[in-house]
Amino acid sequence: EVQKHSVHTLVFRSLKRTHDMFVADNAKPIPLDEESHKVKMSVKLRTEYGSVLHMPTLKENFRDKGGPNTGDPYGQKQYSGNQGQELEYLITGTHPYPPGPSVALTADTKVQRMPSESAAQSLAVALPASQSRLDANRTAAGVGDIYRHAGISERSQPPGMSVALVEGGGNKNSALMAKKAPTMPKPQWHPPWKLYRVISGHLGWVRCIAVEPGNQWFVTGSADRTIKIWDLASGKLKLSLTGHISTVRGVIVSARSPYLFSCGEDKQVKCWDLEYNKVIRHYHGHLSAVYGLDLHPTIDVLVTCSRDSTARIWDVRTKASVHTLSGHTNAVATVKCQAAEPQVITGSHDTTIRLWDLVAGKTRVTLTNHKKSVRAVVLHPRHYTFASGSPDNIKQWKFPDGNFIQNLPGHNAIINTLAVNSDGVLVSGADNGTMHLWDWRTGYNFQRVHAAVQPGSLDSESGIFACVFDQSESRLLTAEADKTIKVYKEDDTATEETHPVSWKPEIIKRKRF
Numbered sequence: 001e002v003q004k005h006s007v008h009t010l011v012f013r014s015l016k017r018t019h020d021m022f023v024a025d026n027a028k029p030i031p032l033d034e035e036s037h038k039v040k041m042s043v044k045l046r047t048e049y050g051s052v053l054h055m056p057t058l059k060e061n062f063r064d065k066g067g068p069n070t071g072d073p074y075g076q077k078q079y080s081g082n083q084g085q086e087l088e089y090l091i092t093g094t095h096p097y098p099p100g101p102s103v104a105l106t107a108d109t110k111v112q113r114m115p116s117e118s119a120a121q122s123l124a125v126a127l128p129a130s131q132s133r134l135d136a137n138r139t140a141a142g143v144g145d146i147y148r149h150a151g152i153s154e155r156s157q158p159p160g161m162s163v164a165l166v167e168g169g170g171n172k173n174s175a176l177m178a179k180k181a182p183t184m185p186k187p188q189w190h191p192p193w194k195l196y197r198v199i200s201g202h203l204g205w206v207r208c209i210a211v212e213p214g215n216q217w218f219v220t221g222s223a224d225r226t227i228k229i230w231d232l233a234s235g236k237l238k239l240s241l242t243g244h245i246s247t248v249r250g251v252i253v254s255a256r257s258p259y260l261f262s263c264g265e266d267k268q269v270k271c272w273d274l275e276y277n278k279v280i281r282h283y284h285g286h287l288s289a290v291y292g293l294d295l296h297p298t299i300d301v302l303v304t305c306s307r308d309s310t311a312r313i314w315d316v317r318t319k320a321s322v323h324t325l326s327g328h329t330n331a332v333a334t335v336k337c338q339a340a341e342p343q344v345i346t347g348s349h350d351t352t353i354r355l356w357d358l359v360a361g362k363t364r365v366t367l368t369n370h371k372k373s374v375r376a377v378v379l380h381p382r383h384y385t386f387a388s389g390s391p392d393n394i395k396q397w398k399f400p401d402g403n404f405i406q407n408l409p410g411h412n413a414i415i416n417t418l419a420v421n422s423d424g425v426l427v428s429g430a431d432n433g434t435m436h437l438w439d440w441r442t443g444y445n446f447q448r449v450h451a452a453v454q455p456g457s458l459d460s461e462s463g464i465f466a467c468v469f470d471q472s473e474s475r476l477l478t479a480e481a482d483k484t485i486k487v488y489k490e491d492d493t494a495t496e497e498t499h500p501v502s503w504k505p506e507i508i509k510r511k512r513f
Helices: 007-022 034-053 059-064 117-126 131-139 143-148
Strands: 161-168 171-178 193-200 206-211 217-222 226-231 237-242 248-253 259-264 269-273 278-282 290-295 301-306 310-315 321-326 332-337 344-348 353-357 362-367 376-379 385-389 394-398 403-408 415-420 425-430 434-439 444-450 464-469 475-480 484-490
Touching: 193 444, 206 475, 206 484, 217 248, 217 259, 226 248, 259 290, 301 332, 310 332, 310 344, 332 376, 344 376, 376 415, 385 415, 425 464, 434 464
Parallel strands: 206 248, 206 464, 248 290, 290 332, 415 464
Antiparallel strands: 161 171, 193 484, 206 217, 217 226, 226 237, 248 259, 259 269, 269 278, 290 301, 301 310, 310 321, 332 344, 344 353, 353 362, 376 385, 385 394, 394 403, 415 425, 425 434, 434 444, 464 475, 475 484
16 A cells, blocks of 8 residues: 655655755866866976977067066076077067956056966966967967967867867968767678577466577476477477476576476476486575576586575585575576676666675675666676666676676567677567567667567467577577467578668767666
8 A cells, every 4th residue: 555645745855855866066067176277287288389389489579579578477488408508599478468358458467478387387377268368379370479379278178179289381270170979880780580480389488498508409498387398400399397386487408417407486496317307306495486597607506596585506416505695685587607707697676786706605796777677687608798688778787897888778678588699699588579689789779570479379478588599599599478489590691782780870879877
């Protein structure tokens, strides 16, 4: 029952939310640090005017001005190249000028700066950006003008613009060049995938699927409580295994031994010996339905995740529970294992992803970027990256610390499953029966598929619960709510000319979180 609050309480909650939103005061400019600004301006002066600071000016220019200006607090500076020689050339500073617009130029108000570090620092701190200084920067046309304006810093630039100084033939050309906004790189071309086989046989939703390491057969688990093994080449049923007393939610075939592992909503985790087609081990410990499982690639360890908000690490041989990974606050929907750190990754209905330290049995990193349940996680077979699927977004992350890479927006549905192959084709399958195919590197959605349900099924039974590539990565198998397994392959007849990438180099406008 929803608790009712008074208008007074609701108003104060709204006020508090508003306060929390604006308390950081993000729009307020950072106060200028005088010391660092001086350093910045001196560096800028040397960088932009280093090539002209050593150049001398003819002494008639010096005589025209009437010698060194005694009113200048910095004095004329003779550079080391002229020390010990007759005073033939001197470096001059700027012409006297008023400190601001509409100020009369008198002996009291005039400002004159020398091309030295101290002068640049004083300029940076004392003078506001004025239109006359901008004009002086933009219209200097000769070497003499460069000498005269050598003390003026080109720091008054419009935001997002860069001033390029081009010196050629004794001229200075100031060109305003807009910086390019980052654009999405052109995605790699992938041939479209087409449905070529539909396999029927289960009497309930097909909830999970796995291909054996030898690529001869694959296994499925269903809501009809059976596990079925199918020939991959022909799609014919080879074997049915019974033993679970509720929906089978996860299956995986070991590459290290002739074992098949399964888990289900009956809280059971079973190990099947495929030489005898019998259960040889049970792993007891979960307090609720077991939603997923995975095998460690290099050691005999099994990882399962459950609706009891935990994941468990099991020793395959002794059946012992090595660790209980607790920390999630809602059902753990998916778990993945890898040989490198972090060795265990879980996604949960509490909207978080956790990267676990297998040795300590503790969380290394918690990723809280998703706003809805994370039902699917997939590891890239070659890159040190992974993706997670949620109704709000598909997100890509970098190991080992879970640094965010990019969002893949557009699949606006409950994403139940993700799969990726070595070519960089990412597949996302959703509860409404849609399947999107993406280019992993750029996040470009190059194909959308919505296969028809098998005859006799309701349209509402259009849903993809699991998908996987076979070992050759030339076939894609999906487990669906219309009780079928659908097999897709790449369209061999497609070329980049017949199926061009409908891609535009648009400016990236992706949310970062």
